[in-house]
Amino acid sequence: MKKLLIIACISGSLTGFSQDPEKKGICSASIQLFHANGTDWTASDHFRLDGFNVNNPLSYGAFHIDMDVTVDSLTYEITLPFGDSLQYTAYWHADGMCVNVDTSEVNHLITVLEGDLFPITYEGYYSPLYYDLSQEAYIVSPCLFKIQKGTLKPYFIRVNFQDPPQPETPLTIPEVTNDISIWLSNENTLTVKADQHVIWEINFYSLSGQVIQKSQMEGSQDVDISNLSKGCYIARISSENGLRKQLKFIR
CATH class of the missing domain: 2.60.40.3080 (Immunoglobulin-like)
Structure with missing residues (x-):
């Protein structure tokens, strides 16, 4: 059942539309942050921006809005278990007459403002009428970054991690006898x-x-x-x- 829910979430995240019947263009685009933390009955941690205009934010699970931060846009925050990771994915797809995509713009969506940079993998192909571009990264350390396309509205994401478990201190020094x-x-x-x-x-x-x-x-x-x-x-x-x-x- 959990796999079916995940497939349903991914399918629901696609923002696609067709141009008029003569042009027959099919387009879709989405940016997502995902952490598998759900069960058969509860959703995993998910943040999503749909469409070519990078808007319509949707978040659920452990994502919440940080009310203590005062910026021009909302800051979404998530705290992950120690040693875990947050997956970033994005894609832009066109089959026919669709929205033009500026590859130099979509390849610079992420700006890390605090913490360590995380490497992003870029794949796919591009032409004005047919393109299939994708990005993927894994965030494994605390950071604050911005998602923004060109001059459109920015979205800020803060990723925290829980402290590592503290080691137990031995009560006494072990005796050594040929050991x-x-x-x-x-x-x-x-x-x-x-x-x-x-x-x-x-x-x-x-x-x-x-x-x-x-x-x-x-x-x-x-x-x-x-x-x-x-x-x-x-x-x-x-x-x-x-x-x-x-x-x-x-x-």
Whole structure:
């Protein structure tokens, strides 16, 4: 049922119209922000602007208007879970005599005002009578950006993310008896406790299994992880005498 609802939402978002029967032109255009957060009975987070004039805003789910911001246009705000993303898509389609589209204009719809830039993928083809243009991006960090076509009315979007879960602080330091212990001491440090002169190797993996970093150390050590990007990782330790330990942590 959820898939049917999503298909219905996407189908309903198409703003299409035909010119007179002699011209036989079929046109459609839409800009959307989407975060899958719904169930079979509730809608996901969605913001949409329909048509070639980039107007008729529609929002539901976690999107809401920020009443504390005073600008010439409304600011829509959404807060996403830590580690999640917001999808941006846009398209312009014509089959026959349709509205002319200025590609230099539609390729500069997004202006990031605060936070990190997010890369946008541009695809499709264009001619005055037949074109099929699309854009896609994923927003993964906090930012404030503007959607505006030419001199038309701008729309402001603020994307927030929840704070990462705080690591639990161990109540006591583990006892070491011919063993290796590992825990997250703070946001930037993993602490490894081992017998003196025990040589061990630590490997960091992404959740997909990709090796991110390798190090070899001896005895008890604090491992600096401040160079890792924010995210979830797995640390695996192996020693020369066959000891093995693994820790899943969030940086």
